[in-house]
Amino acid sequence: MEEGTLVLGIDIGGTGIKGALVDVEKGTFATERFRLDTPQPSTPDAVAETLKKVVDYFEWKGPVGIGFPAIIRHDVAHSAANIHKDWKGVHLSEFFANHVHLPLTVINDADAAGLAAMEFGTGNGHDGVVVFLTIGTGIGSALFLNGKLLPNSEFGHLLFKGKIAEKYISKKARKEKYSEEEWGKYWNLYLEYLERIISPDLIILGGGGSKKFEEIEPYLSLETKVVASQLLNSAGIIGAALYAHQTLGPKEGK
Ligand code: BGC
Numbered sequence: 649m650e651e652g653t654l655v656l657g658i659d660i661g662g663t664g665i666k667g668a669l670v671d672v673e674k675g676t677f678a679t680e681r682f683r684l685d686t687p688q689p690s691t692p693d694a695v696a697e698t699l700k701k702v703v704d705y706f707e708w709k710g711p712v713g714i715g716f717p718a719i720i721r722h723d724v725a726h727s728a729a730n731i732h733k734d735w736k737g738v739h740l741s742e743f744f745a746n747h748v749h750l751p752l753t754v755i756n757d758a759d760a761a762g763l764a765a766m767e768f769g770t771g772n773g774h775d776g777v778v779v780f781l782t783i784g785t786g787i788g789s790a791l792f793l794n795g796k797l798l799p800n801s802e803f804g805h806l807l808f809k810g811k812i813a814e815k816y817i818s819k820k821a822r823k824e825k826y827s828e829e830e831w832g833k834y835w836n837l838y839l840e841y842l843e844r845i846i847s848p849d850l851i852i853l854g855g856g857g858s859k860k861f862e863e864i865e866p867y868l869s870l871e872t873k874v875v876a877s878q879l880l881n882s883a884g885i886i887g888a889a890l891y892a893h894q895t896l897g898p899k900e901g902k
Contacts, residue, residue: 654678656708657889658699659715659757661856662686662730662785662820665695667702668882670713670889675768677882679706690732696747703748712750713892715757715884716740717786719800723754729805729814730786753892757884758788759799761854761877764887766795769879770852779803779848780877782855782884787814791846803842813838819856822863832867840870852877855884 652671659666665686669678682705687694703712718735719726723742728735740754755763762780765771771778775794779801782788787804790797804814815821816834826834839851853861854877861876868874877883 652678653893654710655889655893656703656706656710656712657715657885657887657892658702658712659760659884659888660686660695660699660731661717661757661884662690665698665702666885667706668885669706669708670886672886672890672893675764675879675886675890677885681882681885682706686731691734692732692738692743695731696744699744700747703750709750711892711896712744712748712752713760713888713890714740714744714752714754715760715888716754717757717788719802720754720756721800727802729812751892751896753888753895755888755891756788756790756800757888758782758804758855759790759797760887760891761788761879761883762790762792762852762887763797763890764879764883765790765852765854765877766792766797767890768886769854769883770875770877771795771850774850776849777846778850778852779842779846780852780854783817783819783853783860784855785818785820787818788855806838806841806845808838808841819860822860828863829867832864835864836867836869839868839872839874843870843872848872850875854879856881 652673780790789803791801
């Protein structure tokens with residue numbers, strides 16, 4: 649079987665750092681996924697060391713695409729909601745490249761997952777305004793107009809019932825605080841709020857917790873169509889790899 653163009657995709661999250669080699673033409677994994685816990689505290693040096701272990705596990709010498717859970721403007725981290733505060737101000741691709749010595753790119757983790765969903769998944773072919781949300785330790789978002797990404801939308805941090813929304817609707821909130829019914833109702837309120845602000849044509853729920861879509865769906869009463877992402881947990885890795893491929897251009901892998 650002929651091998652497509654491979655890029656190592658890595659998704660850095662609040663609880664896990666996951667990687668896989670991705671066939672960026674097909675949008676599929678070319679290897680199994682490998683996961684290590686995000687070190688706690690998740691300081692820059694500790695995370696970079698774990699990232700290096702993931703790269704070494706694959707014995708990879710080609711391009712790397714990293715999804716990272718922060719606002720990233722001109723490659724600099726501008727927030728740190730579910731990771732150590734020391735990340736703020738770090739020049740991300742330079743910092744990671746100094747540890748792994750490979751060509752790499754860094755993109756917000758939800759923007760990465762959204763790119764994968766629009767290219768290879770549920771969002772493919774959808775014009776108009778599409779909102780993609782990841783349900784994980786935090787809530788990430790990616791906003792698209794006619795398939796084009798508007799980065800760093802951060803809808804998980806909208807002020808909602810006196811707090812940032814992710815405090816009510818993340819997977820963490822469901823696990824630690826709320827019953828299925830409470831959580832489902834918060835989701836409906838939150839999505840209605842989002843609907844009022846941006847009038848999306850489609851909302852896609854993805855990320856690790858998107859399997860929880862079945863829990864949320866019975867409580868939804870908004871007008872906008874809401875669907876679960878087909879790519880589920882793999883979108884963050886695939887999208888990070890795709891972004892590296894699009895940004896760095898095709899390069900030889902191992
Ligand atoms: C962060 C986002 C990130 C999301 C998912 C939020 O707390 O602010 O940048 O995309 O979590 O990891």
